[in-house]
Amino acid sequence: xxxxxxxxxxxxxxxxxxxxxxxxxxxxxxxxxxxxxxxxxxxxxxxxxxxxxxxxxxxxxxxxxxxxxxxxxxxxxxxxxxxxxxxxxxxxxxxxxxxxxxxxxxxxxxxxxxxxxxxxxxxxxxxxxxxxxxxxxxxxxxxxxxxxxxxxxxxxxxxxxxxxxxxxxxxxxxxxxxxxxxxxxxxxxxxxxxx
Numbered sequence: 001x002x003x004x005x006x007x008x009x010x011x012x013x014x015x016x017x018x019x020x021x022x023x024x025x026x027x028x029x030x031x032x033x034x035x036x037x038x039x040x041x042x043x044x045x046x047x048x049x050x051x052x053x054x055x056x057x058x059x060x061x062x063x064x065x066x067x068x069x070x071x072x073x074x075x076x077x078x079x080x081x082x083x084x085x086x087x088x089x090x091x092x093x094x095x096x097x098x099x100x101x102x103x104x105x106x107x108x109x110x111x112x113x114x115x116x117x118x119x120x121x122x123x124x125x126x127x128x129x130x131x132x133x134x135x136x137x138x139x140x141x142x143x144x145x146x147x148x149x150x151x152x153x154x155x156x157x158x159x160x161x162x163x164x165x166x167x168x169x170x171x172x173x174x175x176x177x178x179x180x181x182x183x184x185x186x187x188x189x190x191x192x193x194x195x
Contacts (some may be wrong), residue, residue, distance in 0.1 A: 004176050006155050011183050012191025016119045019043045026114075031091040041098045043122025043188070048129055049073055050182040051174045054090055058083040063163040074129065077101075102128050109137035110145055119192020120150050123157065123185045130174075131160050154189035 019042050022028050028042035029035075037045075052074040058081060061070040069079040072090035075097065085093070102125055107113040113121065124145070128136040136142060139160075144153035158175040161167050178184035 004172075006151075006158070006176060006186045006190055008191040008193070009177075009183070009187055012119070012188040015046055015183055015188055016043065016122075016192035019046065019118065019122070031088075031095060033088075034092060034095060037095050037099055038103060039118055040121035040125055041095070041103055043118060044098060044125035044129065045094060047122060047183060047185060047188055048126040049094075051126075051170075054087070056085050056087070056090070063168075065164065098125060098129065102133055105133040105137065109133075110142055116145060117150055117192055117194070119189050120145060120153065122192075123154060123189035126185055127157050127160060127175075135160070150193050151190055154186045154193070157189070158186050 019028055019039050023039045023042075024036070026039050027036035028039055030037055030042045030045055052072075054073055055071060058069045058071045058079050060067050060081075061076070068076045069081055069083070070076050071079045071083055071085050073094050075090075075093050077097065106121075106124060106128060110116065110124075124136060124141065127139075127141070139156065141153045141157040141159075144150075144156055158172075161171040161175050163171060173179045173182070174184060175186060176184045177187045
């Protein structure tokens with residue numbers, strides 16, 4: 001159950017429209033000099049990057065149940081203490097992981113993935129990046145989308161607002177309506193749904 005009312009906003013609509021405007025055959029060249037990514041991956045990256053906060057030097061994330069070294073935009077795969085990355089390297093890691101490690105699993109667990117609304121797909125990808133594909137695929141949000149209830153799905157995803165067993169204001173903001181500088185996942189999710 002969302003804590004706050006979830007509303008479509010101008011900034012949410014602008015994020016979705018920006019991806020649509022730059023897509024060619026469903027693909028977007030989001031990072032200079034790199035291969036294009038699917039439109040939903042591009043939208044997910046635009047949603048999640050401001051929330052993750054890019055770090056070029058690995059740090060120990062202690063908010064997770066099991067502390068883990070993290071780098072770039074919340075990436076935990078093959079990260080070691082003292083590891084350093086460049087901005088271009090972080091861009092490549094994020095795009096590659098989203099396209100190869102996250103998107104394919106969501107495509108499998110939600111039938112007709114590519115026919116679902118772009119705003120919903122992008123929001124679910126950023127949720128998966130943050131909570132994992134298993135949690136996302138087995139969530140009420142995914143079940144509701146399979147039933148064609150996208151708005152309800154956007155709202156159900158807001159339940160993922162805890163870290164270390166506690167509700168965190170930052171996660172509430174990220175999952176719901178964002179803050180003054182960053183759009184929230186549910187905000188973007190409902191902003192691209194048909195009226």
